[in-house]
Amino acid sequence: MRGLWNTEHVKAAEARLLARTPEGSLMRRAAFGVATVALELLAGRRRVGLLVGSGDNGGDALWAGYYLRRRGVAVFAVLLSPERAHAEGLAAFRKAGGRVVDKLPEVDLAVDGVVGLSARGPLRPEAAEHVAGVTAPFLAVDLPSGVDPDTGVTGGPFVEAATTVTFGCLKPVHALADCGDVRLVEFGLRPELPGPDLMELEREDIAFAWPVPGAGDDKYTQGVTGIAAGSATYPGAAVLATGASVLATSGMVRYAGQAADAVRARWPESICTGSITDAGRVQAWSVGPGLGTGLSAENVLKYVLEAGVPVCADADAITMFANNPDLWDARDPDTAVVLTPHDREYARLMGEDVGDDRVAAARRAAARFNAVVLLKGNTTIIADPGGAVAVNRSRSSWPATAGSGDVLSGVIGSLLAAGVYPLLAAASAAHVHSLAGELAANGAPIPASSLMAAIPDAIRSVRAVTP
Ligand SMILES: NC(=O)C1=CN([C@@H]2O[C@H](COP(=O)(O)OP(=O)(O)OC[C@H]3O[C@@H](n4cnc5c(N)ncnc54)[C@H](OP(=O)(O)O)[C@@H]3O)[C@@H](O)[C@H]2O)[C@@H](O)CC1
Ligand SMILES: [K+]
Numbered sequence: 001m002r003g004l005w006n007t008e009h010v011k012a013a014e015a016r017l018l019a020r021t022p023e024g025s026l027m028r029r030a031a032f033g034v035a036t037v038a039l040e041l042l043a044g045r046r047r048v049g050l051l052v053g054s055g056d057n058g059g060d061a062l063w064a065g066y067y068l069r070r071r072g073v074a075v076f077a078v079l080l081s082p083e084r085a086h087a088e089g090l091a092a093f094r095k096a097g098g099r100v101v102d103k104l105p106e107v108d109l110a111v112d113g114v115v116g117l118s119a120r121g122p123l124r125p126e127a128a129e130h131v132a133g134v135t136a137p138f139l140a141v142d143l144p145s146g147v148d149p150d151t152g153v154t155g156g157p158f159v160e161a162a163t164t165v166t167f168g169c170l171k172p173v174h175a176l177a178d179c180g181d182v183r184l185v186e187f188g189l190r191p192e193l194p195g196p197d198l199m200e201l202e203r204e205d206i207a208f209a210w211p212v213p214g215a216g217d218d219k220y221t222q223g224v225t226g227i228a229a230g231s232a233t234y235p236g237a238a239v240l241a242t243g244a245s246v247l248a249t250s251g252m253v254r255y256a257g258q259a260a261d262a263v264r265a266r267w268p269e270s271i272c273t274g275s276i277t278d279a280g281r282v283q284a285w286s287v288g289p290g291l292g293t294g295l296s297a298e299n300v301l302k303y304v305l306e307a308g309v310p311v312c313a314d315a316d317a318i319t320m321f322a323n324n325p326d327l328w329d330a331r332d333p334d335t336a337v338v339l340t341p342h343d344r345e346y347a348r349l350m351g352e353d354v355g356d357d358r359v360a361a362a363r364r365a366a367a368r369f370n371a372v373v374l375l376k377g378n379t380t381i382i383a384d385p386g387g388a389v390a391v392n393r394s395r396s397s398w399p400a401t402a403g404s405g406d407v408l409s410g411v412i413g414s415l416l417a418a419g420v421y422p423l424l425a426a427a428s429a430a431h432v433h434s435l436a437g438e439l440a441a442n443g444a445p446i447p448a449s450s451l452m453a454a455i456p457d458a459i460r461s462v463r464a465v466t467p
Contacts, residue, residue: 001199002170003169003196004169004171004172004175004196004197004198005169005170005171005172005197005198006197007149007171009193009194009197010117010171010193013168013189013193014026014189014192016192017168017187017189024088026187027056027059027060027063029167030142030167030185030187031059031062031064032064033165033183033185034064034111034139034141034165034185035064035067035068037183038109038111039073041163042073045108046074046108047073047076047105047107048073048074048076048107048108048109048110049076049078049104049105049110049134050065050076050077050078050098050111050113051104051111051112051114051127051131051134051145052079052080052113053080053081054080054081055084055086055116055118056086057113057114057115057141057142057145058079058089058113058114059089060089060142061113062077062085062089062098062113063092063093065111066092066096069097070096074099076098076104076105076107077093077099077100078100078101078102078103080114080130103130103133104133106135106136107134108136109136109137110134110136110137110138111139112131112139112140112141112145112159112161114145114159115127116141116142116149117142117143117171119146119148121155122155122156122157122158123145123146123156127145127146128156128157131157137162137163138160139161139164139165140164140165140179140180141164142164142165142166142167144158144159144160144161144173146158146159147159147177147179148356149173150173151172151173151356151360152172152176152177152379153177155356161178164179164180164181164182164183165184166182166183166185167185167189168185168186168187168190169184169189169193172359175198175200175379175391176358176359197389198389198391199390200390200392201390201392201428203461204465205424206428206432207462207463209420209421209425209428210249210432210459210462210463211250217250219250220252222249222251222252223284223417223418223419224251224253224254224281224283225253225283225284225285225414225416226253226255226256226279226282226284226285226286226413226417227242227253227256227257227286227413228257228279228285228286228287228291228300228301228303229242229257229259229289229290229291229409230259230262230263230290230291231257231258231259231291231292233290233292234259234291234292235259235263235290236290236403236406237259237289237290237406238255238259238263238289239262239263240406240410240448240449241289241406241407241410242263242266242267242270243267243410243449244406244409244452244455245286245410245414246269246270247452247456248410248414248455248459249415249418251283251414252270253267253270253271253414254279254280254282255267255270256273256275256276257276257291258274260273276300276303277303282309282417283309283418283419284312284413285312285413286311286312286314286409286412286414287304287311287313288313288316288317289314289406291315291317293316293319293320293323297316298320301321301327302327302330305328305331305332306330308335309335309416309417310335310338310416310417310422311336311338312338312416312426313337313338313339314340314405314408314409315345315406315409318339318341318349319348321339321349322349336371336372336416336422337370337371337372338372338373338374338412338416338422339369339371339372339373340373340374340376340408340426341373341374341376342377343376343377346361358377358379358381359381359383359389361381362382362383362389363383363387363389366383366384366387367385367387372384372423372426374426374430376405378393378400379391379394380392380394380430382427382430384422388423390426392427392430394438395434396434396438398441398445399433399436399438399440399441399451401445401446401447401451402448403447403448403449404437404448406448407433407436407448407451407452407455408429408430408433410452411429411432412425412426431462432459433455433458436452436454436457437454439454439457439458439461440453440454
């Protein structure tokens with residue numbers, strides 16, 4: 001698991017660390033890390049340009065320029081606020097033979113030291129003009145300038161970084177926005193930090209969480225998943241959600257609803273009934289995709305909420321909650337619910353738009369509904385009511401296709417049925433879902449059924465990291 005910390009916590013921790021380290025040593029350590037990565041990226045080429053802002057981020061860039069000069073690299077620096085440029089860094093840079101210029105010449109690599117942790121808003125016009133004039137790849141110091149460190153939002157011009165070198169710990173921007181290849185320079189900050197504000201699961205975490213049958217297991221002991229989805233109009237949603245659940249774990253899957261014939265034809269291993277009341281016992285329900293929002297769908301939703309097992313509520317289930325908040329009364333407050341809205345469903349459910357700060361939005365919804373909220377997007381945010389948040393960045397947008405959400409809800413349902421902790425279930429499902437999408441797409445459009453079919457490959461790929 002990779003932890004990420006908000007600027008407020010990073011600044012407080014850095015202040016404590018600074019107080020007990022020799023002056024300037026942290027900045028030089030950070031800058032040395034930047035110079036090392038720059039040399040690697042230069043691969044023998046010899047011209048670097050620095051864009052230097054008014055704060056310590058610019059100081060890092062100037063000190064990096066100093067170290068690069070000592071390795072014989074030609075380094076040019078544009079000072080965006082000459083009177084506020086970091087004094088020691090500038091003096092060292094000049095002394096080592098670095099050249100201050102009004103405009104960067106042709107270079108092999110550009111270092112973005114415009115702004116770091118104190119960034120607010122997009123690049124200002126002068127910085128934006130210099131950035132636009134650069135054709136070389138950018139190496140961002142700490143984070144790409146113009147991107148908000150805590151939300152990853154860009155409200156105007158920003159640096160498109162090929163590589164970012166950050167220090168001490170990762171910040172939310174590194175998971176919420178595209179920072180290129182992110183490298184971390186450690187300098188002993190971790191003991192000063194509280195628990196992370198966000199986490200990003202790695203393959204090892206998911207491999208560990210994913211249910212693997214033991215010698216004593218049978219189809220019941222691994223958790224039975226119930227799928228309450230689809231309708232006469234939308235049988236496909238039922239086929240996809242059930243199929244995803246069949247493929248995600250080796251526990252049994254029961255389907256209940258109007259698409260029983262279609263599901264049975266495609267997934268003979270599932271136990272299908274036409275009515276929810278005949279479904280039999282399950283350890284979790286996945287409810288909503290293609291279900292409709294009429295009275296009979298409401299009764300299905302109430303039934304699963306009263307069943308006393310975890311529920312993944314998606315699509316029409318979310319719309320029903322928005323239309324009729326009294327449905328929540330059916331829920332046993334001690335059983336977990338995972339809600340999986342996209343932005344429009346979120347707005348319906350919460351009566352407000354998601355806004356720029358998607359993490360805060362997911363946290364608000366999780367607290368309001370006492371549920372795990374998985375807010376779909378290119379970066380999916382998963383928040384639990386206790387305030388813990390996991391993020392999953394998808395590496396490709398091909399999976400954003402019709403039926404993709406039905407597949408996700410089936411995977412979440414089967415992890416909940418296997419007893420996986422709800423936040424971990426939702427985050428692991430999101431990871432495997434996006435990986436399946438990437439594997440299936442391989443550079444071309446894919447239907448959701450291909451994404452679903454790639455779930456076993458995605459699980460294999462995740463589990464391949466375990467010894
Ligand atoms: N602390 C530590 O231990 C270590 C810290 N380190 C480094 O320090 C960095 C933080 O430095 P910092 O706090 O000095 O501010 P920084 O981000 O350089 O901003 C400077 C000024 O820029 C301005 N500005 C704001 N937004 C802007 C925009 N969009 N476009 C243009 N300008 C904008 C704004 O000033 P204003 O003009 O508003 O008065 C702001 O005050 C951190 O990211 C890391 O690189 C490392 O050395 C390791 C040790
Ligand atoms: K920067």
